[in-house]
Amino acid sequence: xxxxxxxGGFLARKAKKAEEHGIEYEAKLRSKDCxxxxxxxxLNRITSDYLCPITANTHKIDFTKFKIRDIESGxxxxxxxxxxxxxxxxxxxxxxxxxxxYEFPPEFLxxxxxxxxxEFTIGEKPINNFRMIxxxxxxxxxxxxxxxxFGFCMPxxxxxxxxxxxxxxxxxxxxxxMVENPFATKSDSFYFVDDQLVMHNKADYAYKYNASM
Numbered sequence: 001x002x003x004x005x006x007x008g009g010f011l012a013r014k015a016k017k018a019e020e021h022g023i024e025y026e027a028k029l030r031s032k033d034c035x036x037x038x039x040x041x042x043l044n045r046i047t048s049d050y051l052c053p054i055t056a057n058t059h060k061i062d063f064t065k066f067k068i069r070d071i072e073s074g075x076x077x078x079x080x081x082x083x084x085x086x087x088x089x090x091x092x093x094x095x096x097x098x099x100x101x102y103e104f105p106p107e108f109l110x111x112x113x114x115x116x117x118x119e120f121t122i123g124e125k126p127i128n129n130f131r132m133i134x135x136x137x138x139x140x141x142x143x144x145x146x147x148x149x150f151g152f153c154m155p156x157x158x159x160x161x162x163x164x165x166x167x168x169x170x171x172x173x174x175x176x177x178m179v180e181n182p183f184a185t186k187s188d189s190f191y192f193v194d195d196q197l198v199m200h201n202k203a204d205y206a207y208k209y210n211a212s213m
Contacts (some may be wrong), residue, residue: 023048035197037190040133044184045140050095052199057198060123061130061191064158071113071164077104081119100203101183103211109175110132117162127153129194132163136187138178142169143185173180175207 022045029035029043035051130150136143148163159176170178178185183204191199 009024024110026051034114036192036195037131037133038194040112040135040188040190040197041082041145043135043188044142045204046135047188048198050098050202051190052096052197052200054095059122059127059193059198060127061116061120061127061199063161064121065117065119066167067117069115069117070111072111077108077114078102086166098201102203102205104205105209105211106121106175106207107181109156109170109178109207111165111167114165115162116165117160119158119160122153122155123208124155126155129192130190131195133190134187135190136185138185139181179207182208 022043025042025044026047029039029051030049032039033126040051046101057156065081066079067076069076127150130153131150132146132150134148136145144167146165148165150159150161153159156210182205185205185207187205189199189201189203190197191201
């Protein structure tokens with residue numbers, strides 16, 4: 001057996017072992033009463049399911065507006081707002097509203113910085129420590145992990161903040177592969193209050209030449 005074949009077999013076994021560990025670790029987290037920041041930072045792959053139920057959002061955090069812009073040019077790349085006075089629509093899917101699908105042109109992958117502005121409301125309880133961990137993967141390989149602090153939020157308040165994302169420099173080969181594999185780029189967004197997971201949203205991404213930016 002050639003050295004190249006041996007190495008290929010070793011890498012395949014290593015990848016399989018890492019995948020099995022990731023699946024076992026995720027199942028362990030879902031069985032916990034409380035998932036914390038340290039727990040999600042140990043994840044080595046995109047989660048296959050949500051790590052907390054919708055009912056964990058006892059502070060009634062509701063995201064009402066979201067905008068993405070290129071920091072260098074100021075061009076708005078994506079913008080969405082919840083209609084004023086809108087009420088929750090009953091759905092047979094308990095996770096409705098926790099998943100978003102984005103489509104951007106390939107040029108998006110070359111951006112250096114983007115700003116994400118979010119508007120959200122809070123229920124009747126104040127929040128002392130509101131934090132988000134967002135992890136991006138391509139084919140279960142982590143590309144970048146972001147960590148943002150929303151700080152203190154007053155009860156029954158409307159809050160707006162912009163987080164600046166320093167985007168990773170990607171090789172031409174990786175960008176080509178991401179374009180050729182739409183929606184293989186995925187992210188987990190974990191929201192914590194006092195180090196306890198209260199919300200978990202997911203997204204996937206496609207980079208298409210006919211998408212607008």
